[in-house]
Amino acid sequence: MSMDRYYLLGRSGLRVSPLALGTMNFGTGGYHAAYGKTEEEARPIFRRYLEAGGNLIDTADFYTAGESETILGRLIAEAGVRDRVVLTTKYTNSVDPGDPNAGGNGRKHLIRAVEASLRRLRTDHIDLFLLHTWDRITPVEEVLRTFDDLVRAGKIRHAGLSDVPSWYAARAQTYAEAHALEPMVSLQLPYSLVDREIEREHVPMGQALGLGVTAWSPLAGGFLTGKYRPTGQGLAGPGRLSGETPEWSEREWGILAAVESVAGKLGVPMAQVALNWVATQPGIASAIVGAGSAAQLDANLAALDFELPAELRAELDQASAEPPRSLYRMFTGGYQSLLVSPGVKVGDKPDGYSPAVRNWVEAEHSATS
Ligand SMILES: NC(=O)c1ccc[n+]([C@@H]2O[C@H](COP(=O)([O-])OP(=O)(O)OC[C@H]3O[C@@H](n4cnc5c(N)ncnc54)[C@H](OP(=O)(O)O)[C@@H]3O)[C@@H](O)[C@H]2O)c1
Incomplete structure (x- = not known):
């Protein structure tokens, strides 16, 4: 596997890179401001990803309060690569706290969100449009009918889901098939050596129903790079998790030790081991990497340059396995x-x-x- 290979996303004809570029940290506003990057800082990251042959780019209207999309729109236009990239964005989070219909999964917000994303991204279509988070309210039929209309209107090319229960995704896909609506092609979900929850239901469901899983936070936000150490005041290390007190136990530190051991045996950085593992797990279409600099991204893109020998994969599997209950x-x-x-x-x-x-x-x- 390498960055000059492209794989079909779910049951579709869309070809995507095995490592996607996450742009949650492009921009300095909103929820992700604490570790956001300016356009000048984001540009070399974006350019490096393109140079390496990457084509799958992930953003959301919510990231950095819309700045991520705005910056991306400018960078894509500047590089003249709109046709070459597979541009993914998402909707769900509220864009106006005073308006009950300015958030959630309903049709009114969905259409408004697509129009706003198109404007910020400076494009007339989105290649992959995702429901960001299940709102526990909107009927699945309303979402699917609207996705189908948006595909027919040429505003989006493909649709998918992120952060939904597996039963919801299965109902959505089955409903789409039964009613000849545009089927979903992708599921975006958290997945890494420290978080293997989706293996129980989402991954086999995706394989059975033609949904390619894209994995977010494959480095657990940077934890699996090995740059953090526990202290009485939370994590210490040079990055966005510094000072945080995640609910991690002996298990997570044991996984980190296994990653360190495997990285030592292979002579590669820990981040590459963690990313290689995610990108080559069954049912995973692409791992969405985030990077704070072009140098970090460079190191991450080399994660596909080697094969994890079976015995070392077993070491990682064993350390991270969660016995079924x-x-x-x-x-x-x-x-x-x-x-x-x-x-x-x-x-x-x-x-x-x-x-x-x-x-x-x-x-x-x-x-x-
Ligand atoms: N659908 C969803 O709900 C959802 C949720 C979260 C994320 N996402 C998507 O997934 C993407 C990736 O998420 P993520 O940023 O959490 O992914 P991640 O790959 O787990 O973490 C990336 C962070 O790790 C650190 N890092 C990366 N490479 C490194 C290296 N070689 N050496 C040292 N540190 C390194 C950087 O943080 P520092 O800057 O702190 O060094 C970087 O921002 C997002 O951009 C977004 O597109 C989706």
């Missing part, structure tokens, strides 16, 4: 081996014969035999 135990080795007799071979059909299905039964039997 309760219901989820029913879907693993012990219980599942009661469902099909061990002598029966159940597995994938040969490549090209049919879409791959998970070979869990065979894998579980060989793991327990």
Whole structure:
């Protein structure tokens, strides 16, 4: 895998880079102001990503109170790359605290948000438009119908979801298929060695329903680079997590030790190990990297220049695994081996014969035999 290869995003014809550029820190306003970058600081990061061959760029109307989109619009125009990039943005967060319809997932806000993003991004279409966060209110039918209208109107090319429960995404995709509406192509979710929650439901769902998962905060905001150490007053280190007191325990520090050990054996920086692991996990279409400088981005882009040997991947998997509990135990080795007799071979059909299905039964039997 490398930056000069492009992969299809979910069940679509859209080709994207295995590392996307996150621009949550482009701009100095709003919620992300504390670690925001000016346009002058953002430009070399953006240029470096393009030079490396990257084409998937992520922003949101909410980032730095709209500045991220505004800066990106200018940088894209300046570089003359609007057609070459796959421009992703999102809507949901309120843009006017006094207006009950200025936030959430409903149609009125959705259409207003698209129009505002188009203006800030200086473009007439968005390549991938995502619902940013589930609002727990708007019916899925309203979102899908509007996405479909926006595709037909040429305002967006593809649609997807971010930060939603797996049942919601499954209902959305099934509803879209049943009613011949534009299907979703992507799910944007948190995923890293310290946060593997989505492996239980979202990843297998994405694989089954044609949704390519893009992983946000693959370095856990910089934690997995190894530059932070715990102190009585929170984390200490040169970056945006400094002074924070995340709810991390022995588990997370154990994962960091495993990343350090693997990085030492391979002779590469810890950030590259953590990113390589995310980008090459099953069902992950692209890891969305954030960078505070072009030098950081450079180091991160080299994360695809090597292969993680199986035994070192196993070391990382072991340190970060979260044993299934309760219901989820029913879907693993012990219980599942009661469902099909061990002598029966159940597995994938040969490549090209049919879409791959998970070979869990065979894998579980060989793991327990
Ligand atoms: N959908 C959502 O809800 C959601 C939520 C969060 C993020 N996102 C998207 O995901 C993107 C990435 O998120 P993230 O910034 O949290 O990702 P991340 O890759 O986990 O963290 C990136 C941060 O780590 C530090 N870093 C990166 N490379 C480094 C290196 N080589 N050496 C030392 N430090 C390094 C930098 O922070 P310092 O500047 O502190 O050094 C950088 O800003 C965002 O820009 C956004 O597009 C989406």
